[in-house]
Amino acid sequence: MAKIVECVPNFSEGRRREVVEAIIQPFRETAGVKLLDYSLDQDHNRSVVTVVGEPEPLKEAVFQAIALAARLIDLNQHQGEHPRMGAADVVPFIPVRDVTMADCVSMSRELGERVGRELNIPVYLYEEAAAMPHRQNLADIRKGQFEGFSQKIQQPGWQPDFGPGQVHPTAGVTAIGARMPLIAYNINLGKADKTVADQIAKRIRYAGGGLRYVKAVGVYLKEREMAQVSINMTNYVQTALYQVFEMVKVEARRYGVPVVGSEIVGLVPAAALLDAAAYYLQLEGFSPQQVLENRLE
């Protein structure tokens, strides 16, 4: 595989396992596509799938999965804690290897056009693929959810990018877009309560005047008796892992609290960690082409 794109579609079904298995079948059967992970959340009644592949077969497999979701999920019957607006709720394409963000934006547009035309589902392009600034943020698009969308779709500025001007009666609407890989990164504090983790989170996150591509909240882990700054990094190229780690240490000093460790939840692109190694080892003139594995392809 030369060019590789990742896709993390979210489907509004987290309880009927046989339905989720049917929806992800195209990811198992399509050549040039590999299913990496999927998980069902009962409370959210939602499943999150991670699949990678070459652009064309991946786009085809994702279309088939959206079509299956539209056939098997009825949003009128759906209840769950997580906000949602469609059977295939949100479909982000993520550049992994030898592809640009622009390539992923093109994939979003092509897939969106086909979903609108063949499945009669209104499609909103979001994040890097968004056609209008007020549609970049997924939460803004999803506001009102499935139940409120029949009205919302009539409002100025909410005409979909592709598909009909009316909500699909059972499959709702779908957001399709392109974004950087997310990194879920937690930093663990010794001898601290949740308040301290909250305060640190507030200082380091974008919303609080901190680092641009950082979202953060404080949490307390009862079973480990530990406070934690729980972080979502939305662009590890622009805002680096080591910056976040060092910023948390800087803030923790104010409270006399030690940083005892950190953890990456789920997957991380190699480049995010190589960048941290290069920073701490003070590597001069380092190039990813020096990494043996990068020379194998």
Place this chain on the structure above:
Amino acid sequence: MAKIVECVPNFSEGRRREVVEAIIQPFRETAGVKLLDYSLDQDHNRSVVTVVGEPEPLKEAVFQAIALAARLIDLNQHQGEHPRMGAADVVPFIPVRDVTMADCVSMSRELGERVGRELNIPVYLYEEAAAMPHRQNLADIRKGQFEGFSQKIQQPGWQPDFGPGQVHPTAGVTAIGARMPLIAYNINLGKADKTVADQIAKRIRYAGGGLRYVKAVGVYLKEREMAQVSINMTNYVQTALYQVFEMVKVEARRYGVPVVGSEIVGLVPAAALLDAAAYYLQLEGFSPQQVLENRLE
């Protein structure tokens, strides 16, 4: 490519480019094998080739290259600064992906047996493939060089592992073995002369009571007006990059000398840098399976 082995054969020809091109032709032509790099050294009259591939095709291509070297190089005509004993002087196999050191030892034995039998070249297994402790070190095997080997091969303990009991009249003898990847790693000192770099090198290297898999010397780089600890790491899994970097910082403090940076020369396995990132970010429970790229194969 699933299983990947690296091979870094050294040939005793660094001046006649057309000869080197002919020798490495099998690395260009064999499917499942990829030529990563090669360089000719005029003074040493020697070339170093880096090639990777799946075990079976790689072994075949390396055999063909050794056969070509035996046909095209006459050690009786060879002069150069670097010690040498064969047309194909030394052939190490190095595990890269999904192969063990034991696999590379097996490859050395199979290739050695064939080189001895089909090419009539005496073969000595070395490093991890060595059959006897006094033949682990390549320098010990090579002592006496081509000119002295006709006598050496008669001495007790110097019967070759494969091939005839007599030196090949023009191609000499060849060392074949298995080893870990080497990392060439330099650490740069500010405001220091060569003496300080020498002292630090002595303290951190194995030979001076330092880290087990570290060789180091002090050098002075005239053009950059900078002293440097120049390091060869012979097993980055057992002795980590960050250990070496931190040890040099510890020693530099004694002289009030700052460590201003470091550099990796040539290729480095991703794992060596991921390990450094995990150390400095104090990552808990980190697994290489969390690296996205590692999930693609």
